Amino acid sequence: MQRGKQLSRQEILDKALEKELKYLKKKIYYRQRRSLLYDDIRIEEVDFKNNETAGLYEYDEKNFTHVIKISSEELDREIARGRKRVDAYTRFLGLTLRDIIRHELVHAFVTERYQHITPQIGHINADASPIFLSVLTFVKGKTNHDCKWAYKETDLYKEVREITDYADLHAKLIKLLMEYRKVTDYFSQDETVIRLASGIHFNFSPRSPGLEKFTQFKTDYKIRSGEKIVLQEAKACRFNIGCNVKPEQIIELVKRKLKNNEEFKYREEKVVYATVKNKEVHILKEDKKVYNNL
Numbered sequence: 001m002q003r004g005k006q007l008s009r010q011e012i013l014d015k016a017l018e019k020e021l022k023y024l025k026k027k028i029y030y031r032q033r034r035s036l037l038y039d040d041i042r043i044e045e046v047d048f049k050n051n052e053t054a055g056l057y058e059y060d061e062k063n064f065t066h067v068i069k070i071s072s073e074e075l076d077r078e079i080a081r082g083r084k085r086v087d088a089y090t091r092f093l094g095l096t097l098r099d100i101i102r103h104e105l106v107h108a109f110v111t112e113r114y115q116h117i118t119p120q121i122g123h124i125n126a127d128a129s130p131i132f133l134s135v136l137t138f139v140k141g142k143t144n145h146d147c148k149w150a151y152k153e154t155d156l157y158k159e160v161r162e163i164t165d166y167a168d169l170h171a172k173l174i175k176l177l178m179e180y181r182k183v184t185d186y187f188s189q190d191e192t193v194i195r196l197a198s199g200i201h202f203n204f205s206p207r208s209p210g211l212e213k214f215t216q217f218k219t220d221y222k223i224r225s226g227e228k229i230v231l232q233e234a235k236a237c238r239f240n241i242g243c244n245v246k247p248e249q250i251i252e253l254v255k256r257k258l259k260n261n262e263e264f265k266y267r268e269e270k271v272v273y274a275t276v277k278n279k280e281v282h283i284l285k286e287d288k289k290v291y292n293n294l
């Protein structure tokens with residue numbers, strides 16, 4: 001078919017986005033009078049200056065807008081694909097612009113639909129989050145992250161693959177999130193914090209399918225009050241929950257991992273020296289060490 005006018009690069013993106021929004025709306029909210037997303041959405045071309053990133057999802061908090069960024073290289077490839085000027089690999093096996101947009105839209109959708117249900121666990125739309133991967137599977141989306149192989153081993157994947165109605169998937173995910181919620185409730189109890197001598201927090205995982213020891217912040221206070229020195233310790237750490245970790249495994253896994261030799265990816269240790277004078281704390285000096293393996 002001959003087109004009267006060549007589409008601009010932005011028009012190609014906008015059109016592809018519109019098409020994907022339509023597809024997902026039909027897949028998820030079939031015959032319902034609601035749109036896929038509440039917030040505005042914008043798509044733009046970006047030169048990422050590396051060949052690894054094909055697309056990226058971000059949230060523009062200032063404008064309450066989902067932003068999908070597509071690499072210039074992928075857009076070039078898509079245009080070449082349209083003109084059939086690509087090799088068979090790119091034509092059939094690489095992620096197409098449609099695949100990338102679908103993937104990024106699922107990031108947006110999962111945030112809107114599920115993050116508020118368990119605000120205690122951040123990054124619900126992360127690439128190795130079981131919630132993200134389940135919705136992605138349901139809409140026949142793709143990902144080029146390695147965690148997909150691990151996810152395909154899970155019972156969750158096998159169940160999700162059988163689901164044809166989004167309402168059933170939604171019910172399943174809510175039930176799953178309630179199970180994670182029990183875990184965060186357990187770790188927020190004062191007794192638990194005291195017993196483990198640490199606050200324990202969680203995010204869903206960006207890459208790893210397992211339970212990842214992510215960050216730890218520790219502060220030792222040495223406070224001189226009159227003749228005496230009072231020692232106090234404050235500790236908080238964060239674990240990333242990957243797609244292969246079942247909620248019922250987490251409590252034991254965390255306890256085991258707090259004791260084993262595996263390092264946190266990022267660790268900060270601080271010693272604060274202070275005195276108390278007239279009931280006010282004056283910091284004399286601080287000593288901070290950072291171990292960064294991120």
Ligand SMILES: [Zn+2]
Nearest residue numbers: 103104107127
């Ligand atoms: Zn992603």
